[in-house]
């Protein structure tokens with residue numbers, strides 16, 4: 057099994073202005089974080105420069121939450137990969153369920169965005185997959201995630217996919233306080249790894265960092281991230297407070 061580094065990424069969604077991002081960074085940098093665990097904060101576009109500057113030289117990564125799949129063009133309101141490169145971000149969330157649900161993101165656009173990021177930058181995509189509540193209740197969650205992976209990763213080769221971060225986020229657990237049990241999360245993350253092994257090979261599957269996301273908090277992080285196929289978390293609400301996020305990271309590192 058590959059030695060995967062644990063990786064905790066915050067997803068601020070549409071929270072915090074520039075002043076709020078500065079305050080977070082000042083407080084966060086004063087707190088002690090365990091070594092040997094990767095940390096990143098994915099912020100709204102306008103707050104990225106502030107965080108890139110604040111976290112320069114600290115090892116803390118900065119991520120965007122979306123990007124367009126063309127380099128430039130008449131796409132009002134969009135942001136392109138070269139623009140993210142210019143700002144100096146390390147990561148970009150792709151295919152978050154909120155973008156799939158409210159902003160017309162499809163597996164096809166997700167696939168184009170992954171290709172653009174991999175082909176033209178060294179920004180690491182954090183690809184989100186996951187099922188809705190009715191799909192979980194119907195017992196088809198693995199079919200849903202399997203189909204997402206096939207479409208989202210179409211045309212990407214093993215060497216590329218090795219660099220990817222995948223976040224398994226059951227939609228019914230996002231922002232609801234309803235977390236998947238550690239066993240449910242482990243079951244799906246192991247399924248995803250098995251699916252990658254069948255699409256590519258075992259070495260590729262073993263290299264991919266697979267996070268769980270959905271109501272991860274300081275109190276449940278240790279049990280979830282302690283599971284063998286769960287390498288970290290994508291954290292929404294609990295990433296907004298520097299002290300809380302730090303204790304979550306500490307719990308995950310245990």
Ligand code: PGA
Pocket residue numbers: 067225229230231232233269270271272290291292293294
């Ligand atoms: P949550 O969000 O931690 O607030 O549930 C997770 C996410 O949407 O990435």
